[in-house]
Structure formats: structure tokens, C-alpha cells
Amino acid sequence: MGSQEVSSTVDWQGKHVTVAGLGVSGIPAARALHERGALVTVVNDGDDERARAQAAELEALGITVRLGDGATLPPSTELVVTAPGWQPDKPLFLAAAEAGVPVWGDVELAWRLRGDNGRKPAPWLAVTGTNGKTTTVRMLASILEAAGLRTAAVGNIGVSLLDAVLGETEYDVLAVELSSYQLHWAPSLRAHSAAVLNLAPDHLDWHGSMAAYAADKGRVYEGNTVACVYNAADPATEDLVREADVEEGCRAIGFTLGAPGPSQLGVVDGILVDRAFVANRQKQAQELAEVTDVNPPAPHNIANALAAAALARAFGVEPAAVRDGLRAFRPDAHRIEHVADIGEVRYVDDSKATNTHATEASLAAYDSIVWIAGGLAKGATFDELVTGAAKRLRGVVLIGADRALIREALTRHAPEVPVVDLDRTDTGAMSEAVARAAELARPGDTVLLAPACASMDMFTNYNKRGEAFADAVRARADESA
Structure with a gap:
């Protein structure tokens, strides 16, 4: 079945649908299904003031809401539509499986409903991976806009896919960020083209194993029409392409930070080049942009740009639009964000680096670093991260609840690196962390906040x-001005 066609038509009138979870995806799903004549029951684990207010709004429409009971499958349920974060082993889903009731996520519902408003549905260019998804999708949207296409960055990025496919705007193409949770519950999704940026252990408590996590990521390639984009430096992503059942003629397209081979995008002498979407990929290469057009030009961000460019080129975008879109792109806050230079020391905020894989990429972007790290480890280990970064570390300042895990890895693998261990988890600890980092730094160094941990112990x-x-850095800059 072609990915440009509506995947299926469902007669919603009188169909008993259970929506699992109030929230960003659950409420739009309940409304959309109710508007189409479905008999909707929303179940939710929580029963707090916010949930009661949301329930009242839905009940006013005629939607049934059960608060404080997300475990029981309502009688007569013919379909469950779940919020992406609900774990697959919840009793509700086990009961659904036993009763033969299908479970869809918000992405699956959006996929099934696209075109429901009578317009031709927009193709999806999909992006997943452990790290870099949001940046890549926003780069892709910027490139598509530079090509004059009506588009939006949607999905796990914060804009509801349901709103995008059912709203008034008629899009030419959608740049779609998909999490492993969303892909798990999206069995019939068939993108025009898709990319898996990288794979590293994450959310294993939800998926149960690395193999299951990878398999859910790999679902993004199923049924691709034009291109499956993979990371040549991460063989696991290419393995997922090999295992995918794609449409005839769909191609595997790699991206690399080195010189590209045929059917790859890569970098030659500071130029992003395409040897995939050219007339003679054995002998030709098309210049797309300069490395300096990527903001910031850190290695992992250049990889993001290449993946975005590959998806755009798969959709037929001209080289000039790739360059213009990358130049126009501005990264979200807290992603390798330059805050200030004080006394020839650069201060960079990569608070978004909440796991070791993201932090590894962040540390690789600088030669001499005073690293501020720590927080909630989420079961992570830090030996491999520290071993890889040891030669770059001028010093380390540790904060947060699980900082001892990082300190122990530093003791084992970088014993010569000075470590400041701040035994406090109050929010004021950050000001002291910046001050201690400044004491360790020398001209030419980068003080880098890349915690490798979640933030909820302190923030x-x-x-x-x-x-x-950033506030602590700017206060310090004002003092030194």
C-alpha cells in the first residue's frame, strides 16, 4: 500500500473506544474520536485537581471519564488509544491483548485520520534516534520552508500530530519527530522517508531490553517509499534498515562525518556534499552547504544537519534550499548554547544532555573542558563516557544526587583530573558550580554544562x-565587566 494513500478508513460511529491518559495526546484524541461519533471513555491513573478540571471539560461534551483507574479495561471496548508514555505491561494493555482489542498510540490515530478532512494527506518525513531528534526535525523543517514548501515540525516535538493532520492548514509535507514510545504503538505508520540518527541504551525500563528498544526505533523504516536514512558511524542503525520491509525502489542512504561513498551524504574539506541524490553517484558529488552554515558546527550537530539534508533531498529539495535552511536554523535553548566568554573562557549550556550518549557528543565538540555534571543517573553508568573524554578534561565540578557515580568513574579512569564535589542539591548549587569551574578554567578552555543526568533532583x-x-554565568560576566 503506498505511503501517500490514506492507510485505512474506519467507521467510528458508535465504536467503543477507550483513551488511556489525559494530557497532550489524550485530550485531542478523545475530542477527535467523539466528533466522529465514537463512544469514548477516557481512563486516567491520576485524580488530582488538574485532571478533574480536564475531565469536566470532556464530560461536558458527552465523553465518559474515569479518574484514578487506568488499570481496568472498560466493558465493550473495541479499541484502546494510548498516550505514548504508558508502559506496555500495564494491566489495561494486558487485558486488551487477552480480549483481542487493538492498541494504538496518538501517532497511529493521526496516521489513520490523515485525509479525514477531505484533503490529500501530506507525506511524512520521520526522524527518530536516541539523541538529536528535535534539532534534526527543526533543521529539516527549516530546509523545507526554504524550499517554499508548507510544512511544520510536529510529533514528539510538542505540536500534536492530530492537530497537524486535522487542522485547517493544508501542508505539503510534515517533518515528524517520533519517540520509541510512539513508534511502539504505531503499527501501520508508513513514512515517505525516515531516519534513525543513532542508537544507545535509553528507556530500557519501558522497553524491557535494548533489542526491544531498537526494534521499536526500527519501526520508523517500515513501508518507506523513497529513503531509509541511517548513520554510517552507528552500524545498528544500518542493521535496522536491512531488517525493514520497505516498498520496492526505496533506498538505503547513509550519512557520515567523513568523505561519503556512493548513496551517502558526508563532509569533504569543510563542505557538506551529497553522493546519493545525484545523476551519477559513482562519480558525482553535489555541494549542499558549508560546515560553517551549521549552527553550532559541533560534530554531532553536523551529523544532524546531514540527516536532515538527506530527508529533504529524498523529497526532491534543491541544494540551495538545504544551504539556506541550515543558515536560517537557530537551535533550541540549552542545546550546546553559547552563553558568554569571560576572560578568554567560553561558557556553554548543554543542559539538554540528560544521558551519557548526548553528553559524549557534547564533550567531543571541545578540546579542553571544565565539565559540570551530575543529577539523576536513571541507572546509567559512566565509565565509558569518562574514558572517552579523559584527555579533554581540565577539571570537573559535580552536582546532584548521583554525582558519586561520576566521581567513582573519574577516580578509575581519569585520576589526574581535578574534581570538585559539591555536596548540595539545592538550586543555589549552580552558582557555586560555575564559580568553582571558573577557578579551574584557563584561557582557551570551555566550561561546559553537560550533566549526563536528569535534572529533577534539583530542578x-x-x-x-x-x-x-546561564544566570550564574551572566552574573559573573557582569561582575567582571
């Missing part, structure tokens, strides 16, 4: 952690 989220770092 509401990684944004607040990054803001605390």
Missing part, C-alpha cells in the same frame, strides 16, 4: 537547570 526540568547555569 523542575532541564530548561530550569540550563537557565540557572
Whole structure:
């Protein structure tokens, strides 16, 4: 079945649908299904003030809501539509499996409903991976916009896919970020082209194993029409392409930070080049952009740009639009964000680096680093990270609940690196961390906040952690001015 066609038509009238979870995806799903005549029951684990207010709005429409009971499958349920974060081993899903009731996620529902408003559905260019998804999708959207296409960055990026496919705007193409959770519950998704940026252990408590996590990521390639984009430096991503059942004529397209081979995009003498979407890929290469057009030009971000370029080229975008889109792109806050230079020391906020894989990429971007790290480890180990970064470390300042795990890895693998262990988890610790890092730094160094840990032991989220770092740096800059 072609990925440009509506995947299936469902007669929703009178169909008993259970929506699991109130929230960003659950509420739009409940509304959309109710509008189409389905008999909707929303179940939710929580029963707090916010949930009760949301329930009241839905009940006013005629939607049934059960708070404080997300475990029981309502009688007569013919379909479950779940929020992506609900774990597959929840009793609700086990009961659904036993009763032969299918379970869809919000992405699956959006895929099934696209075209429901009578317009031709927009193709999806999909991106997944352990790290870099949001940046790559936003780069892709910027390139597509530079090509004059009506597009939006949607999915796990914060814009509801349901809103995108059912809204009033008629898109030419959608740049879609998909998490492993979303892909797990999206059995019939068939993208135009898709990319898996990288694979590293993450969310294993949810998926149960690395193999299951990888398999869910690999679902993004199923049924691709034009291109399956993989990371030549990460063989596991190419393995997923090999295992995928794609449409005839779909090609495997690699991206590499080195010189590209045929059917790859890569880098030659500071130029991003394409040897995949050219007339003679054995002998020709098409210049797309300069490395300096990528903001910031850190290695992992150049890889993101190449993946975005590959998907755009798969959709027929001209080289000039790749260059213009990359030049126009501005990264989100707290992603390798330059805050200030103080006394020839650069201060960089990568609070978004909440796992070791992201932090490894962040550390690789600089030659001499005073590293601020720590927080909630989420079961991570740090030996491999420290071993790889040891030669770059001028010093380390540790904060947060699980900092001892990083300190022990440093003792084993980088015993000569000075370590400041701040025995405090209050939010004011960041100001002291910046001050101690400044004492360790020398001209030419980078003080880098790349925690390799989650933030919730000290901060509401990684944004607040990054803001605390930036505030402390700017206060220091004002003092030295």
C-alpha cells in the first residue's frame, strides 16, 4: 500500500473506544474520536485537581471519564488509544491483548485520520534516534520552508500530530519527530522517508531490553517509499534498515562525518556534499552547504544537519534550499548554547544532555573542558563516557544526587583530573558550580554544562537547570565587566 494513500478508513460511529491518559495526546484524541461519533471513555491513573478540571471539560461534551483507574479495561471496548508514555505491561494493555482489542498510540490515530478532512494527506518525513531528534526535525523543517514548501515540525516535538493532520492548514509535507514510545504503538505508520540518527541504551525500563528498544526505533523504516536514512558511524542503525520491509525502489542512504561513498551524504574539506541524490553517484558529488552554515558546527550537530539534508533531498529539495535552511536554523535553548566568554573562557549550556550518549557528543565538540555534571543517573553508568573524554578534561565540578557515580568513574579512569564535589542539591548549587569551574578554567578552555543526568533532583526540568547555569554565568560576566 503506498505511503501517500490514506492507510485505512474506519467507521467510528458508535465504536467503543477507550483513551488511556489525559494530557497532550489524550485530550485531542478523545475530542477527535467523539466528533466522529465514537463512544469514548477516557481512563486516567491520576485524580488530582488538574485532571478533574480536564475531565469536566470532556464530560461536558458527552465523553465518559474515569479518574484514578487506568488499570481496568472498560466493558465493550473495541479499541484502546494510548498516550505514548504508558508502559506496555500495564494491566489495561494486558487485558486488551487477552480480549483481542487493538492498541494504538496518538501517532497511529493521526496516521489513520490523515485525509479525514477531505484533503490529500501530506507525506511524512520521520526522524527518530536516541539523541538529536528535535534539532534534526527543526533543521529539516527549516530546509523545507526554504524550499517554499508548507510544512511544520510536529510529533514528539510538542505540536500534536492530530492537530497537524486535522487542522485547517493544508501542508505539503510534515517533518515528524517520533519517540520509541510512539513508534511502539504505531503499527501501520508508513513514512515517505525516515531516519534513525543513532542508537544507545535509553528507556530500557519501558522497553524491557535494548533489542526491544531498537526494534521499536526500527519501526520508523517500515513501508518507506523513497529513503531509509541511517548513520554510517552507528552500524545498528544500518542493521535496522536491512531488517525493514520497505516498498520496492526505496533506498538505503547513509550519512557520515567523513568523505561519503556512493548513496551517502558526508563532509569533504569543510563542505557538506551529497553522493546519493545525484545523476551519477559513482562519480558525482553535489555541494549542499558549508560546515560553517551549521549552527553550532559541533560534530554531532553536523551529523544532524546531514540527516536532515538527506530527508529533504529524498523529497526532491534543491541544494540551495538545504544551504539556506541550515543558515536560517537557530537551535533550541540549552542545546550546546553559547552563553558568554569571560576572560578568554567560553561558557556553554548543554543542559539538554540528560544521558551519557548526548553528553559524549557534547564533550567531543571541545578540546579542553571544565565539565559540570551530575543529577539523576536513571541507572546509567559512566565509565565509558569518562574514558572517552579523559584527555579533554581540565577539571570537573559535580552536582546532584548521583554525582558519586561520576566521581567513582573519574577516580578509575581519569585520576589526574581535578574534581570538585559539591555536596548540595539545592538550586543555589549552580552558582557555586560555575564559580568553582571558573577557578579551574584557563584561557582557551570551555566550561561546559553537560550533566549526563536528569535534572529533577534539583530542578523542575532541564530548561530550569540550563537557565540557572546561564544566570550564574551572566552574573559573573557582569561582575567582571
